[in-house]
Amino acid sequence: MQSRLYGGPVEQGDHELIAAYDSDSFVVELAEIDRAVRLNESWEALFISGTADAVVVGRGGAEVAIAANIDPVERRADQLRKLVQAAVPLVIVCPACEAIVGFEIEMIRSDTKSVIVPYSPGFFGSAVRELEGIVSLRENSPCGEIEQIAFTREQRDRSREAVLRQLARDVAIIRRLIGSIQTVSASGPPAVIGRDPMGPKVKELPSLANLTVHFTGDEGLTARWSIALSSGAEQSRLSIVGRSGQATLTMPASDEWTLDMRSAEGSTESSFADDEFERVFWELLHSAGPEKLYDDSAWLAACRDQEAAEAVDRSLLRGRTIELFNENHTEEQSFKGVMAMGGCLLLMAALAILFFIVLVESLQLPIRSLLVWRLWPVYLLVPIVIFLLLQFLQLAVKREAK
Numbered sequence: 161m162q163s164r165l166y167g168g169p170v171e172q173g174d175h176e177l178i179a180a181y182d183s184d185s186f187v188v189e190l191a192e193i194d195r196a197v198r199l200n201e202s203w204e205a206l207f208i209s210g211t212a213d214a215v216v217v218g219r220g221g222a223e224v225a226i227a228a229n230i231d232p233v234e235r236r237a238d239q240l241r242k243l244v245q246a247a248v249p250l251v252i253v254c255p256a257c258e259a260i261v262g263f264e265i266e267m268i269r270s271d272t273k274s275v276i277v278p279y280s281p282g283f284f285g286s287a288v289r290e291l292e293g294i295v296s297l298r299e300n301s302p303c304g305e306i307e308q309i310a311f312t313r314e315q316r317d318r319s320r321e322a323v324l325r326q327l328a329r330d331v332a333i334i335r336r337l338i339g340s341i342q343t344v345s346a347s348g349p350p351a352v353i354g355r356d357p358m359g360p361k362v363k364e365l366p367s368l369a370n371l372t373v374h375f376t377g378d379e380g381l382t383a384r385w386s387i388a389l390s391s392g393a394e395q396s397r398l399s400i401v402g403r404s405g406q407a408t409l410t411m412p413a414s415d416e417w418t419l420d421m422r423s424a425e426g427s428t429e430s431s432f433a434d435d436e437f438e439r440v441f442w443e444l445l446h447s448a449g450p451e452k453l454y455d456d457s458a459w460l461a462a463c464r465d466q467e468a469a470e471a472v473d474r475s476l477l478r479g480r481t482i483e484l485f486n487e488n489h490t491e492e493q494s495f496k497g498v499m500a501m502g503g504c505l506l507l508m509a510a511l512a513i514l515f516f517i518v519l520v521e522s523l524q525l526p527i528r529s530l531l532v533w534r535l536w537p538v539y540l541l542v543p544i545v546i547f548l549l550l551q552f553l554q555l556a557v558k559r560e561a562k
Contacts, residue, residue, distance in 0.1 A: 182221030262463035278462035284436035303402025309383040328469035338377025
């Protein structure tokens with residue numbers, strides 16, 4: 161168990177922190193919660209039934225992987241796969257892994273029926289829910305018909321890793337306002353004049369220190385996200401501009417959030433205390449039972465948020481808008497994809513063999529007199545027969561639907 165998500169219910173005594181793994185960097189903070197918490201044990205103990213009701217997976221543990229000469233990204237991906245395969249209830253701090261790994265974990269989760277509650281800072285906040293309600297009213301909202309949604313993030317660390325990590329988290333908030341992301345269009349440093357976007361890949365990815373990204377959602381709305389250098393305390397602003405008013409949510413990193421609403425009816429300002437930790441644990445507590453209040457599509461949505469963030473580099477390098485198809489990733493579709501690729505390779509092999517046969521026969525080469533050559537029809541049929549037999553492989557590995 162490793163994360164900084166220990167506030168709220170844990171500190172208030174509503175939940176108990178049993179153990180922490182890969183958490184050497186947070187020993188002081190963990191000791192403040194419970195000095196009896198177990199540290200530095202093998203994380204595989206989480207597979208034992210009854211060890212804990214749930215596991216919080218954070219973003220740390222890199223130093224443990226580096227000390228063991230293991231890629232931290234691969235180690236975390238392997239941990240997630242094994243925990244989901246064991247159907248251990250999880251609260252995962254996002255972004256946790258690459259989108260492609262997340263989709264793989266989603267397929268495992270669908271099969272094991274395990275519970276994953278993704279946590280992105282701010283996503284469960286009551287202030288964001290307030291903005292979501294304003295946007296959902298469209299022309300009936302206090303701001304009138306929504307014309308612009310702008311998200312400005314101010315932070316001191318504008319390295320590639322820090323920007324992409326924060327963008328993936330903020331995309332989750334943007335998704336609540338404009339719906340599933342359909343297109344991503346990014347702009348940043350100017351591209352090299354004369355460079356072919358379809359040419360060889362660049363050796364060094366562009367800087368993201370002045371990144372601006374435009375998102376289009378399936379609700380017919382667009383949003384703009386941009387990064388800026390923080391001149392003081394780190395904060396961000398989320399503005400919703402309508403025809404008759406504007407709502408601006410100011411989100412300082414270490415203070416209460418405030419919502420400034422300005423419309424024809426006047427101006428109001430509201431403050432919001434952070435209650436998102438309680439909401440995370442509420443989601444976890446209601447993940448089982450007859451109520452069925454748990455949203456089992458939450459992890460898939462988080463993976464698509466990560467996919468949208470990863471599309472930024474493709475948009476910058478190609479200089480165009482990237483379309484996201486938001487297709488469902490299932491074992492059956494993955495099997496069909498592998499079969500399609502394998503089938504193409506086998507058919508290409510059959511064509512290559514046919515071309516060679518025609519070449520030998522047309523030129524009357526001496527190889528025609530060999531016994532091995534006289535079996536050429538068999539060589540031609542083998543790839544085709546293999547391709548046809550592989551079509552039945554899905555029946556052999558198909559699992560019974562639960």
